[in-house]
Amino acid sequence: MIRTACLCTLFALFSPALYAAPVTYAITPDKTSIGLSWRAFGHDFSQARLQGVTGMVTLNPEEDHDDRIEVNIPVGTLVASNSLLTWQLKSDLFFDAERYPQIHFVSSRVASLGDGNYRIFGVLTVKNxxxxxVMLASLDSGKTIDxxxxxxxxxxSTAISRSAFGMDRLVxxxxxxxNIALTITAQSR
Known part of the structure; x- marks a missing residue:
């Protein structure tokens, strides 16, 4: 009886099911987009979208200290509601896409809030x-990580101050x- 209990304990300690490994997902650029929206002239009508997003999402269903998200966003893919606004946003009035072609985000912590919801803490780099x-995030339709x-x-989603990133023109x-809304689709590697 003692021998059986010892064997069961050893099996449980070394069982791979006990130690879930983090799963790394590569962001699928053609199925991922970032939407920007803001008030201009007192109305909520200005919007832009960024495509071509690349990066990785690493999630461990058992240990959120293993979770990591890194995203690279090419500013050159920015498209606004009209060609003049697109040009203005890419110009040195705002993003200065020629000089600063990438926006970068890297998480410092991903905290599970339960039911497929997360709070993502990290650093956003725009124009160096x-x-x-801090972003609030959810898995699509509350799916569990499988x-x-x-x-x-x-x-x-999150919101930022554009002036905090050196975009303080036309105040x-x-x-x-x-306001920033991200839709990320990723495939495990």
Missing amino acids: VSRPV PASRALALHA GVVDDRV
């Missing part, structure tokens, strides 16, 4: 200015707050 941000499915859909016309 890095600032901390390595067998090999896919992950994550929705996240009297365009609000400082920019």
Whole structure:
């Protein structure tokens, strides 16, 4: 009886099911996008979208200290509601895409809030200015992380101060707050 209990304890300690490994997902650029929205002239009508997002999402269903998200966003893919606004946003008035072609985000912590919801802490770098941000995120339709499915859909949102990133032009016309909505689709590697 003691021998059986010892064998069961040893099996449990060395069982691979006890030690879930983190799963790394590569962001699928053609199925991932970032939406920006802000108030201009006192109305909520200005919007832009960024495509071509690359990066990695690493999640461990058992230990959130293993979770990591890193995202690279090419500013050159930015498209706004009209060609003039697109040009203005890419120009040195705002993003200065020629000089600063990438936006970068890297998480410092991903905290599970339960039921497929997360709070993501990290650093956003725009125009070589890095600032901390916090995002609220959820897995699509509350799906659990399942390595067998090999896919992950994550929705996240946050808001930033554009002036904190050196984009302080046209303050009297365009609000400082920019809302960011991310739709990330990723495939496990």
